Amino acid sequence: MASDTLTFPTRAQVEAVSGLEPQWLRDRRLEALEESAALALPMSKTTRFADAAFVQAGAAPSAPEVQAADVPAGVILMDLREALGEHPDLLQPHLLTVLERKNLLHAQHAALTAGGIFCYVPKDMELTGPLRATLNFTGDAYYAPHVLFLAGPRSRCDLIVELVGEDGTSPAINGAVEVVAEEGAQVRYIEFQRLPGKAQGHWPRRATVGRNASLTWILNDIGARLQVADTRTDLIGDGAESRVLATFFGGRRQHFDFRHVAVHVGQHTASDTQARGVLQGRARAVYNANTVIRPHAIGTSGWQHEHTLMLSETARADLVPELEIDEWDVKAGHAASAGPVDPMQLYFMMARGIPEVEARRLIVYGFLSSLLDSIPLAEVRERIAQLFHEKVEV
Amino acid sequence: MARPTLEIRELRVGIDGREIVKGLDLTVRGGEVHAIMGPNGTGKSTLASALMGHPTYEVLGGTATLDGENLLEMGVDERARAGLFLAMQYPAEISGVSTANFLRTAVNARRGESDPMPVLKFHRQLKEKMERLSIDPAFAERYVNEGFSGGEKKRNEILQMSILQPRIAILDEIDSGLDIDAVKIVAQGVNDMLSEDFGVLIITHYQRILNYIRPTNVHVMMQGRIVRSGGPELAEQLEARGYEWLREELGIEEPLSQEA
Structure with missing residues (x-):
């Protein structure tokens, strides 16, 4: 590890970022800073963390521009910095508490976080349309933004977050997302990662799901040179459910390192992870998925399906599905695959008169469609399809 | 257009350097129903796959x-x-592509870009054909062959044939794994199409399907060649007596278990 990462950040940097914010947040930052001395970078055989820009950056963080659409009365959607001034009581119980501090990047994020999105939906509120916000990374800076999404008891809401930047810039991002779905809430967090081609991002997402609540992650990654995103959902309450519907399209020399973990703590909890990616050029995707079933989490079910289609011989995918089960009364399983277009599918379609190029297109788009068909929001489905057509050359 | 003619002369086909079809002659014309029968591993399916152009098989001559x-x-x-149409023994599953979308693409590929079939007309036709083959109309929107039972896949092959209206169809063990009711439905799908403009080559182990599709010509294939040809009575003879007598008569020594 380079020596500058060991001394980054300094106490002075943390205090400068903290500024005039509430004391409790300053305390959390300083606590994270203290812990960081004993923490290391994530261990990885597939991703070179030591070289990543989001580690090496030693500068004070910039805050991304936040654009938030208008929201119904009672709902809050705004820049997290403003929210700290206007609604500190809402943020205090949750901000930086859902994200654990297991490695240096988590601690650096907590110590330095600057800007981002705060979204709050009060109890019993049922929204008909999605909430929308964009994080715009405008330059070659270091960023440590945070997204905090609180869905009150029995609320129903969808939040669409877009991560974008200027073409040609190379932002280095060490961010985090925290979602809290309280008892009975029905929540969908939708994210489009369209960062510029030279961006590097570390983007953990964490959620706790309460009793009889459900959280669906709908994630689409097409941007960044390096994007490390691990999503962990803790199904705390009995009857809690989570779903991941993830798609990624990689090209050139993009490197994606994704991980999805569902932790079943409550009884009769259910998780389902479905991911489909298409890689071309020299793109590489590492895909870990883990279902953890804690003792006494009886009646749970956890499923994982990860499939990657490789359109070039130089694309590469590593799939690592795992299960950790400490309870007998459960149903869990996984299926994973990575490979080129199946020549037997191609043969079959061509044997019906469909030319090869068209057959290949149908198969590749079909590969994606079978996941899109599970996405409940037409607008999101169409958007992902459009991004696919723009990016993937079949 | 004139009556269709499929003409095969001295065809030799191999896989992994091993010759399976060893000089085969056969002519199938519109209005004719040919059956190729024979024990396992004699090259019947290899012949069918090679005619369609399956990438694994190599035509040697x-x-x-x-x-x-x-x-x-x-x-x-x-x-x-x-x-040319081949009803496959093991048709592929295509995730995310509905049967209707797949078939419409196939129909239009044959008609050409300037003359696509109107969508409503296509769906009306598809619905009619599905009813005729006792296929649940909901299958039109299901992904091609995904989660289909063996019998459903076979019926789906016949559905594709009846929509695509080929000139010559090869049915590769279309009857295997089907119960008698399904065999009758499949046979009806074939019989519906019989005309001067359509010829069929049925590849089968068993005579059973030939009770429902009356063949004009029956051939026995052994060791990569057609060793005997005749009329429908040849199939009945094989059903009654097996292949052993013919092997003895022709002086062919071949274990039944040899796979191709």
Whole structure:
């Protein structure tokens, strides 16, 4: 590890970022800073963390521009910095508490976080349309933004977050997302990662799901040179459910390192992870998925399906599905695959008169469609399809 | 257009350097129903796959033409558009592509870009054919063959044939794994199409399906060649006596278990 990462950040940097914010947040930052001395970078055989820009950056963080659409009365959607001034009581119980501090990047994020999105939906509120916000990374800076999404008891809401930047810039991002779905809430967090081609991002997402609540992650990654995103959902309450519907399209020399973990703590909890990616050029995707079933989490079910289609011989995918089960009364399983277009599918379609190029297109788009068909929001489905057509050359 | 003609001369086909079909002659014309019977591993399915252009099989010699055009020089899709159809033993599953979308793409590929079939007309036709083959109309929107039972896949093959209206169809063990009711439905799908403009080559182990599709010609294939040809009575004879007598008569020594 380079020596500058060991001394980054300094106490002075943390205090400068903290500024005039509430004391409790300053305390959390300083606590994270203290812990960081004993923490290391994530261990990885597939991703070179030591070289990543989001580690090496030693500068004070910039805050991304936040654009938030208008929201119904009672709902809050705004820049997290403003929210700290206007609604500190809402943020205090949750901000930086859902994200654990297991490695240096988590601690650096907590110590330095600057800007981002705060979204709050009060109890019993049922929204008909999605909430929308964009994080715009405008330059070659270091960023440590945070997204905090609180869905009150029995609320129903969808939040669409877009991560974008200027073409040609190379932002280095060490961010985090925290979602809290309280008892009975029905929540969908939708994210489009369209960062510029030279961006590097570390983007953990964490959620706790309460009793009889459900959280669906709908994630689409097409941007960044390096994007490390691990999503962990803790199904705390009995009857809690989570779903991941993830798609990624990689090209050139993009490197994606994704991980999805569902932790079943409550009884009769259910998780389902479905991911489909298409890689071309020299793109590489590492895909870990883990279902953890804690003792006494009886009646749970956890499923994982990860499939990657490789359109070039130089694309590469590593799939690592795992299960950790400490309870007998459960149903869990996984299926994973990575490979080129199946020549037997191609043969079959061509044997019906469909030319090869068209057959290949149908198969590749079909590969994606079978996941899109599970996405409940037409607008999101169409958007992902459009991004696919723009990016993937079949 | 004239009656279709599939003409195979001295065809030799191999896989992994091993010759399976060893010089085969056969002519199938419109209005004719040919059955190729024979024990396992004699090259029947290899013949069917090679005619369609399956990438695993290598044509080592001989010719195959459809209406005088050289099939062996065409790509798989070109053979299909020329009017050849193969009902496959193990058709692929295509995730995310609905049966209706797949079939409409196939129909339009044959008709050409300037003359696509109107969507409503296509769906009306599909619905009619599905009813005729006792296929649940909901299958039109299901992904191609995904989660289909063996019998459903076979019926789906016949559905594709009846929609695509080929000139020559090869049915590769279309009857295997089907119960008698399903065999009757499949047979009806074939019989509905019989005319001067359509010829069929049925590849089968068993005589059973030939009770429902009356063949005009029956051939026995052994060791990569047609060793005997006759009329429907040959199939009945094989059903009654098995293949052993013929093997003895022809002086062929071949274990039944040899797979191709």
